[in-house]
Amino acid sequence: MRTPHLVRPIDLKSQNPLLFCRGEEEDGGRIGEVDHLAGERAAAQFDVDRMKVAWAGSRHAVDVADRMARLASDPVFRKDNRTMLPRTELFKDTLKKAAHAWKRIVELRLTEEEANLLRLYVDQPGYVDLHWGMFVPAIKGQGTEEQQKKWLPLAYKFQIIGCYAQTELGHGSNVQGLETTATFDPKTDEFVIHSPTLTSSKWWPGGLGRLPLTVVYARLITEGKDYGIHGFIVQLRSLEDHNPLPGVTLGDIGGKFGSGAYNSMDNGVLRFDHVRIPRDQMLMRLSQVQRYSKAVWISSWWHLRLRCSITRLSKADYFLCWLQLMRLDFSTLQEAHACTAGLKAVTTSVTSDAIEECRKLCGGHGYLNSSGLPELFAVYVPACTYDRRQCRIAFAGCEVSNERPSPSWLLENSLLVPQLTMGNIQYLMQCTCGVTTEVDVEMSVVLICLSMICPTAEDWLNPAASKEVFNELSPDLLEVAAAHIQMIIVTKFIEKLEQDIPGEGVKAQLRNLCNVYALHLLHKHLGDFLATGCITAKQGALANQQLGMLYALVRPNAVALVDAFNYTDHYLGSVLGRYDGDVYPALYEEAWKDPLNRTVVPDGYHDYLRPLLKQQLNLSSRL
Template structure:
């Protein structure tokens, strides 16, 4: 192709038109720099607080620089990979991090930080996240001594196989069986139905060599009858260690492409009378003796098997905040420089979408603090559990279930809301938002359908309220139910008397508390009516009460989220929850607030948005998220968003040649057949 040469006359002709454009043109990087100057607080100090101190923040950015230079941590082609390339790349990244930990003497916490930065989930996700924790929490000391060196040395790779084709959250309905043969002292693992096929475990498809299989324990009793002891965990080898081929009786494979998360080989698995040693049942709390006697866990820790699921749900709550923070950072930075549809020259997009982005920013902070508190609660439970104290498990199970639901709903919906504020560029994967959304939404159903999770929380709340009414006080997150009688007495009113009152934590928090108590009481009354004066948590009365129960769980979790962090952002989160989340309508119906108070709440909501607007960029900067992690043309720290889009687009495989991959075989024959005279 001939070189493009522009003559002087053409340049002179164009110059006045260019000058007209440059009068109103500004560089996005300059816009973002100006936004940063508007912050009214010390962004760096807040960033240190959010990231565990200066040392941890520096480490995060240092790791990001190192990882970007590795072959397996390079993200330049991440958005252009095929499914097979995603799987291989994710596994290489996971193994690369594992090797880096070993070779450089890094901690497991360092490894977790690197995994979050690389953001390329692979076949080791459940090995690290569920297989190892299950052995540590459910295995005996002897089992830990046998299996943990194999796990940590990657001599085996494990996964956690619980969900089946026909049964997910309803664990008691699992159909895979483990039948004890006392003559050989083995368990026979079997999938008696098609719906007993394990489905969804990460790493199962093509990576794992072993699995913790949740199966119904069947043991022949003294009377000769087979007795079902419910789901228990068993360690089963799935593949030959030399060839990686499935063992006899094991049918295994990848379940195919998903909406997102395609670097992970989620798999299916079924067993045809596969035998495993008796010693491979997880036996820390319950066991089967060689002669075939079932030894149940003590009553104090009969629910110990829930601990692994509680850990995973607590971890999901923790990750919700950091994920929403990524989406909001991208959207806020882009909104701060975008001028495409501004109502007047020089006015930026953030003015138009502040009402969407600032509440999402508040929610990201709420979820971040809640995640830290949730994991702290779980770590304390671990310490108590090791002393034989399981008293905290019921509330921890209820709270982690409800918060898992509410936090994942907030985050999944929030990512999509943030993406929409970015206009057309938000639809591009180069923005980072579509991939973030596709990779995250599985959390809404992963580890339990959210509506079922809410029902578990509601069951706990209704039982707690019944206990309070019979004279038994409740502690922990539901302690407000101790005052439910006075809270819900006729004439109970909000103390708000002015617009500014709604900024006060006790006023906004009081409204959320009242809404939670009211919703729990309503759910209990509905259940009592359905059960003929009896609280029935099974069957038709319970199934007919799900709407009220889910509402109670949501209201409870909203209150817990609010009281976990208290500042101006908390007020915005509370008011947005009340106004947009439906809480205000319930409070008006209840008479807790009047029309004038509701109007004051809405005015205060708008005033808070205006007050926080100058700090928007500073608040997302404080999350301390490196460009390497965001991998977004729109969320760049320097604000040079349009150069970012062009640079990232150049890496597309379709741009490897100028004519494109369809030229020779598809386009050329068609175009060559057309008469040139038509041009």
């Protein structure tokens, strides 16, 4: 069961919040005394505790998560007032929470796993995300042994805080277009970091507005020659008084979508006016510059990009494990990069659509900040901004290096999925509407993927296809890419179901969810499948019927399935998502916290409302 916010006696007689609240006096609705969802929970057909283990991956993972979620329920980490704080207060609140979290991590000697989970449950974007997620990995991945020895211990103890300055005002994820320069000066053995244009201003890096150090990505130039993009460790602010160092212009890029949400993060703007750093602050694991010679060798750019993509994919842990394995085989690097980018594209857009759908289904109340849904949406959607570009990088191939994936890429990839042999395909494509009551889900999956991939694969396989043809096909290719990713997702889901999953009813519920997911894809993309002739209209109709039946199977288990996600009320931060379902008293109570309600007569009444009502507006002569 999900951990309730407070310990509450369960009132079994009241299972429907609407029925309960209607017609009862307010006294009957005291918060914390009822569990409107107890009936739903009693009806669940599986072992919720075992399902928690199945979601989390292990009993150990559940236990650690429980402990860290409890730690994150500390009042210092309160989330309920974030949308009401002015930006400067919200930022200060983020600094406070980061310091308190670090204090607890040190005090309790938390492991890295525990510390990462604590940050997850504190759930407020801030500089620590960039320090641990980008700065430290950049030094680990691109720094020499010597550089790691020098910088990592400082970073691990937070004696330095770093971020990751890659994107520029005129150049988002298009790394090849970056304009910032790092010109080597052999006379002083230094690099001169400079922003030659307005569009070369670093723009968007999280934590940049306020932190002392960063890894800056800039064009390495020695003896007039451009050696492409490399990373440099650059100090931005004084370690004594936190003021920007000479030649450094630093600021925040301004408010972002939503209230609360990502506004806790100081995404920054940064310009350099000929800032000098020692030569040994270039990250030199993959490329080196020696004082009296040229750069020795240039990094495998793909390797760096792969790392970035994987870091950003952190929410899709399950797939990550599989991708980590793939990384060991260097020959699949480009493919792994494409899949990673594609997985992120598909999973994030599915998630943000689902958040918005939930908001709409909650009616007007889902539009209130107290529902938690606006902030969840606003904090989540930037993920979808990134991945459109990533998807394009992965499949249009022209942005990174003007090269495109090999023509046989798609079919080769299909071989990753053991079920997909030509024999199977022949068999499946011969299926007729003989299927009358139920659509086998594995079959649907394969049909989905094949039918979406087939129509343009022919064009890909034509070795004479010019770059123009390739670009013309781009919108279709993006759809093909998405279909391929969906195939991976469903296939991996099925593979998981073939493993042992203990707990009464657990595997059955997961199988239902897998079927729902696969069949909803079929429903959503029916046009593509029918257009290719992979399935008949009748089969499509049968699949829809089956989907309806599956929804009916899942419905009685819905609340318990959500319980098994194991989120606390504190973490969810939603009066509508409360464990006890007692939403109306909570909505009502929450309203009074708004700053507008601090006074009975609003600020502005005497200046702007009363003169209007009393016909005492000071009218100027008519124009």
